[in-house]
Amino acid sequence: MVAIRLDEIDRKILAELQADGRMTNVELAKRVGISAPPCLRRVRTLEESGLIRGYHADVNSRELGFEVQVFAMVGLESQAESELNAFEERCRDWPLVRECHMLNGEVDFILKCVAPDLSSFQQFLTGELLTTPNVASVKTSLVIRGAKDEPGVPFDVLEERMSRTA
Secondary structure (H helix, E strand, C coil), X not given: CCCCCCCXXXXXXHHHHHHCCCCCHHXXXXXXXXXXXXXXXXXXXXHHCCCCCCCCCCCCCCCCCCCXXXXXXXXXXXXXXXXXXXXXXXXXXXXXXXXXXXXXXXXXXXXXXXXXXXXXXXXXXXXXXXXXXXEEEEEEEXXXXXXXXXXXXXXXXXXXXXXXXX
Protein backbone atom coordinates (compact mmCIF):
# COMPACT_ATOMS: atom_id res chain seq x y z
CA MET A 1 0.00 0.00 0.00
CA VAL A 2 1.31 3.42 -0.96
CA ALA A 3 1.48 6.02 1.81
CA ILE A 4 -0.70 9.02 0.98
CA ARG A 5 -1.32 12.23 2.89
CA LEU A 6 -5.01 13.07 2.90
CA ASP A 7 -6.19 16.65 2.74
CA GLU A 8 -9.71 17.84 3.56
CA ILE A 9 -10.93 17.28 -0.03
CA ASP A 10 -9.64 13.68 -0.03
CA ARG A 11 -11.40 12.99 3.26
CA LYS A 12 -14.63 14.50 1.90
CA ILE A 13 -14.35 12.31 -1.21
CA LEU A 14 -13.90 9.22 0.94
CA ALA A 15 -16.83 10.13 3.18
CA GLU A 16 -19.13 10.81 0.23
CA LEU A 17 -18.20 7.61 -1.60
CA GLN A 18 -18.54 5.57 1.59
CA ALA A 19 -22.09 6.92 1.97
CA ASP A 20 -22.98 6.47 -1.74
CA GLY A 21 -20.52 4.68 -4.00
CA ARG A 22 -22.86 4.96 -7.00
CA MET A 23 -22.83 8.72 -7.44
CA THR A 24 -21.33 10.10 -10.62
CA ASN A 25 -17.99 11.85 -10.61
CA VAL A 26 -19.76 15.10 -11.53
CA GLU A 27 -22.05 14.81 -8.47
CA LEU A 28 -19.10 13.88 -6.24
CA ALA A 29 -17.09 16.85 -7.48
CA LYS A 30 -20.02 19.15 -6.79
CA ARG A 31 -20.44 17.80 -3.25
CA VAL A 32 -16.76 18.22 -2.35
CA GLY A 33 -16.41 21.60 -4.04
CA ILE A 34 -14.00 20.94 -6.91
CA SER A 35 -14.36 20.40 -10.66
CA ALA A 36 -14.81 16.94 -12.16
CA PRO A 37 -11.35 16.28 -13.71
CA PRO A 38 -9.30 16.81 -10.51
CA CYS A 39 -11.97 14.93 -8.56
CA LEU A 40 -11.57 11.92 -10.84
CA ARG A 41 -7.76 12.09 -10.49
CA ARG A 42 -8.11 12.14 -6.71
CA VAL A 43 -10.49 9.16 -6.73
CA ARG A 44 -8.06 7.20 -8.94
CA THR A 45 -5.20 8.04 -6.55
CA LEU A 46 -7.28 6.91 -3.57
CA GLU A 47 -8.09 3.66 -5.40
CA GLU A 48 -4.47 3.04 -6.40
CA SER A 49 -3.27 3.70 -2.85
CA GLY A 50 -5.65 1.06 -1.49
CA LEU A 51 -7.73 3.49 0.58
CA ILE A 52 -10.68 2.67 -1.69
CA ARG A 53 -10.74 -1.11 -1.98
CA GLY A 54 -13.89 -1.46 -4.07
CA TYR A 55 -17.54 -0.58 -4.55
CA HIS A 56 -20.25 -2.91 -3.30
CA ALA A 57 -24.00 -3.18 -3.23
CA ASP A 58 -25.62 -3.53 0.20
CA VAL A 59 -27.57 -6.72 -0.48
CA ASN A 60 -30.51 -7.66 1.75
CA SER A 61 -29.61 -11.22 2.76
CA ARG A 62 -32.99 -11.98 4.35
CA GLU A 63 -34.86 -10.92 1.21
CA LEU A 64 -32.62 -13.31 -0.74
CA GLY A 65 -33.57 -16.21 1.51
CA PHE A 66 -30.66 -16.19 3.97
CA GLU A 67 -32.79 -16.16 7.12
CA VAL A 68 -30.09 -17.25 9.55
CA GLN A 69 -27.11 -15.23 10.73
CA VAL A 70 -24.74 -16.76 13.26
CA PHE A 71 -21.55 -15.67 14.97
CA ALA A 72 -19.23 -18.60 15.63
CA MET A 73 -16.42 -18.24 18.16
CA VAL A 74 -13.66 -20.68 17.27
CA GLY A 75 -10.83 -21.88 19.50
CA LEU A 76 -7.85 -23.59 17.90
CA GLU A 77 -5.61 -26.25 19.43
CA SER A 78 -2.47 -24.53 18.14
CA GLN A 79 -1.86 -20.86 17.45
CA ALA A 80 1.29 -21.42 15.40
CA GLU A 81 1.39 -18.99 12.49
CA SER A 82 1.11 -21.79 9.94
CA GLU A 83 -2.01 -23.13 11.71
CA LEU A 84 -3.58 -19.66 11.87
CA ASN A 85 -2.91 -19.15 8.16
CA ALA A 86 -4.35 -22.57 7.31
CA PHE A 87 -7.56 -21.83 9.24
CA GLU A 88 -7.92 -18.40 7.60
CA GLU A 89 -7.46 -19.94 4.17
CA ARG A 90 -10.10 -22.56 4.96
CA CYS A 91 -12.53 -19.81 6.02
CA ARG A 92 -12.03 -18.04 2.68
CA ASP A 93 -13.23 -21.21 0.94
CA TRP A 94 -16.49 -21.53 2.92
CA PRO A 95 -19.33 -19.62 1.20
CA LEU A 96 -21.44 -19.38 4.38
CA VAL A 97 -18.59 -17.59 6.22
CA ARG A 98 -18.91 -13.91 5.28
CA GLU A 99 -16.36 -12.49 7.74
CA CYS A 100 -13.47 -13.99 9.66
CA HIS A 101 -11.56 -12.07 12.32
CA MET A 102 -8.67 -13.28 14.50
CA LEU A 103 -9.15 -12.12 18.09
CA ASN A 104 -7.12 -11.63 21.23
CA GLY A 105 -8.68 -13.22 24.28
CA GLU A 106 -10.72 -16.31 25.06
CA VAL A 107 -11.33 -17.35 21.45
CA ASP A 108 -9.04 -17.27 18.45
CA PHE A 109 -11.50 -16.36 15.69
CA ILE A 110 -15.00 -15.02 15.28
CA LEU A 111 -16.86 -15.92 12.11
CA LYS A 112 -19.94 -14.19 10.77
CA CYS A 113 -21.99 -16.77 8.92
CA VAL A 114 -25.22 -16.65 6.93
CA ALA A 115 -27.39 -19.58 5.90
CA PRO A 116 -30.81 -20.12 4.34
CA ASP A 117 -32.04 -21.96 7.44
CA LEU A 118 -30.88 -23.58 10.68
CA SER A 119 -30.58 -26.98 9.04
CA SER A 120 -28.12 -25.62 6.45
CA PHE A 121 -26.06 -23.94 9.15
CA GLN A 122 -26.05 -27.11 11.26
CA GLN A 123 -24.77 -29.11 8.26
CA PHE A 124 -21.96 -26.58 7.82
CA LEU A 125 -21.20 -26.59 11.54
CA THR A 126 -21.07 -30.36 11.99
CA GLY A 127 -19.82 -31.33 8.55
CA GLU A 128 -17.24 -28.62 7.94
CA LEU A 129 -16.30 -26.34 10.81
CA LEU A 130 -16.17 -28.87 13.66
CA THR A 131 -14.27 -31.39 11.54
CA THR A 132 -11.59 -28.92 10.44
CA PRO A 133 -8.10 -29.86 11.58
CA ASN A 134 -6.86 -27.84 14.60
CA VAL A 135 -10.35 -26.68 15.65
CA ALA A 136 -10.64 -27.35 19.39
CA SER A 137 -13.93 -25.62 20.18
CA VAL A 138 -16.80 -23.74 18.59
CA LYS A 139 -19.46 -21.70 20.36
CA THR A 140 -22.26 -20.20 18.29
CA SER A 141 -24.70 -17.36 18.83
CA LEU A 142 -27.74 -16.94 16.62
CA VAL A 143 -28.54 -13.34 15.69
CA ILE A 144 -32.09 -12.42 16.69
CA ARG A 145 -31.96 -8.97 15.08
CA GLY A 146 -29.41 -6.35 14.14
CA ALA A 147 -29.49 -2.87 15.61
CA LYS A 148 -26.67 -1.35 13.57
CA ASP A 149 -24.69 -2.36 10.51
CA GLU A 150 -22.58 0.60 9.43
CA PRO A 151 -19.64 -0.20 7.14
CA GLY A 152 -16.46 1.81 6.89
CA VAL A 153 -15.17 4.40 9.32
CA PRO A 154 -16.77 7.37 11.11
CA PHE A 155 -15.43 10.33 9.14
CA ASP A 156 -16.84 12.83 11.63
CA VAL A 157 -14.51 11.33 14.27
CA LEU A 158 -11.59 11.54 11.83
CA GLU A 159 -12.35 15.18 11.06
CA GLU A 160 -12.56 15.98 14.78
CA ARG A 161 -9.14 14.37 15.38
CA MET A 162 -7.66 16.22 12.40
CA SER A 163 -8.97 19.58 13.67
CA ARG A 164 -7.36 18.99 17.09
CA THR A 165 -3.95 18.17 15.58
CA ALA A 166 -3.98 21.05 13.06
